[in-house]
Amino acid sequence: MALRAAVAASLSFAIAQLLNLEHPIFAFTAAVIVTDLKPAQSRELGLRRLGATAMGGMIGAALSFALPPGPLSIGASVLVAMLIADMLGVHDGAKMAGYICGLIVLEQSPEPWNEAVYCVIETALGVSVAWLISYVPKLFPPEEESEASPNADPPMRP
Numbered sequence: 001m002a003l004r005a006a007v008a009a010s011l012s013f014a015i016a017q018l019l020n021l022e023h024p025i026f027a028f029t030a031a032v033i034v035t036d037l038k039p040a041q042s043r044e045l046g047l048r049r050l051g052a053t054a055m056g057g058m059i060g061a062a063l064s065f066a067l068p069p070g071p072l073s074i075g076a077s078v079l080v081a082m083l084i085a086d087m088l089g090v091h092d093g094a095k096m097a098g099y100i101c102g103l104i105v106l107e108q109s110p111e112p113w114n115e116a117v118y119c120v121i122e123t124a125l126g127v128s129v130a131w132l133i134s135y136v137p138k139l140f141p142p143e144e145e146s147e148a149s150p151n152a153d154p155p156m157r158p
Helices: 002-018 026-035 039-064 071-087 091-107 114-133
Strands: none
Touching: 002 026, 002 091, 002 114, 026 039, 026 091, 039 091, 039 114, 071 091, 091 114
């Protein structure tokens, strides 16, 4: 899994740089977080990550007009995003929504909606790379999937 995450991180970061995206860190972070050995698990984690990123970005863009940058604003924006996520039943994505929201408020970009959109694009890139990597066949199957060694001790009986 570590090798897959490393490859996904490197590829997504390189692609983000090639595309001149503003924050390639979102691409490689998403790739590492959603990388899994099973494509279905990567897809599920990736969809959750994308949804939470979009939610946090929208809330952060809206709040950035009302909140000045600073520690209290960051705390307030994380609180609001996480509460909204919980109220909407997105419990698994609440922390991610809060994190992204806080970053958007902290950035205080003159165009916060663009920041939110690019955050989603960069996250989608990382999620896509991780999903594709999850389809690469395993080089070393886990022990429970491999055949028992002929020299192995027989299982002990009670």
